Amino acid sequence: SQTIHQWPATLVQPVGSPLSLECTVEGTSNPNLYWYRQAAGRGLQLLFYSVGIGQISSEVPQNLSASRPQDRQFILSSKKLLLSDSGFYLCAWNLMAAGGEKLFFGSGTQLSVL
Amino acid sequence: GEDVEQSLFLSVREGDSSVINCTYTDSSSTYLYWYKQEPGAGLQLLTYIFSNMDMKQDQRLTVLLNKKDKHLSLRIADTQTGDSAIYFCAERDPGNTPLVFGKGTRLSVIA
Numbered sequence: 001s002q003t004i005h006q007w008p009a010t011l012v013q014p015v016g017s018p019l020s021l022e023c024t025v026e027g028t029s030n031p032n033l034y035w036y037r038q039a040a041g042r043g044l045q046l047l048f049y050s051v052g053i054g055q056i057s058s059e060v061p062q063n064l065s066a067s068r069p070q071d072r073q074f075i076l077s078s079k080k081l082l083l084s085d086s087g088f089y090l091c092a093w094n095l096m097a098a099g100g101e102k103l104f105f106g107s108g109t110q111l112s113v114l
Numbered sequence: 115g116e117d118v119e120q121s122l123f124l125s126v127r128e129g130d131s132s133v134i135n136c137t138y139t140d141s142s143s144t145y146l147y148w149y150k151q152e153p154g155a156g157l158q159l160l161t162y163i164f165s166n167m168d169m170k171q172d173q174r175l176t177v178l179l180n181k182k183d184k185h186l187s188l189r190i191a192d193t194q195t196g197d198s199a200i201y202f203c204a205e206r207d208p209g210n211t212p213l214v215f216g217k218g219t220r221l222s223v224i225a
């Protein structure tokens with residue numbers, strides 16, 4: 001069966017420090033991978049998605065970047081965090097099957113930038 | 115671009131039915147989804163409906179789709195305290211593009 005792992009679960013970082021959040025998927029190959037951010041009162045914002053190794057689409061201009069060095073690994077990074085980067089970050093992968101696309105989410109990383 | 119709108123809050127009494135509404139703008143949507151997010155956790159797919167259907171029932175959940183009005187609703191029968199969560203509506207168009215999510219409706223169930 002497929003599983004998605006996301007870590008760390010919580011992170012407190014000072015402004016100006018770097019960031020690296022990692023997400024890995026097991027039990028599937030060539031998934032579409034996604035990074036979302038959920039900020040209070042702003043719903044779910046798509047940050048990046050990837051349809052293959054080295055292929056990254058950015059949905060919003062920002063202080064963050066994403067990389068996909070391996071088929072089932074998706075990394076969210078920043079060189080210098082801003083206060084506005086605080087939020088709940090969710091990784092997801094999709095499964096295309098009869099009956100449509102299904103999106104499966106990791107358990108999230110709560111990032112507080114102080 | 116596509117847009118999905120939901121009311122932000124809903125409060126119901128335990129045992130009553132909950133109805134969460136969603137409107138969307140993309141008339142070419144192929145699938146529409148309801149996701150549930152419990153506190154501090156990721157989203158879980160609850161149910162979905164194909165755009166050529168107008169109703170889907172799954173135990174306590176009933177999804178109604180009015181394609182003409184681009185209106186989707188999720189009815190939860192006999193709402194329980196464990197149903198308290200944020201419910202996200204999402205839609206997908208025919209291309210290989212990411213789902214578009216609404217901002218989520220926070221359902222509070224009062225015992």
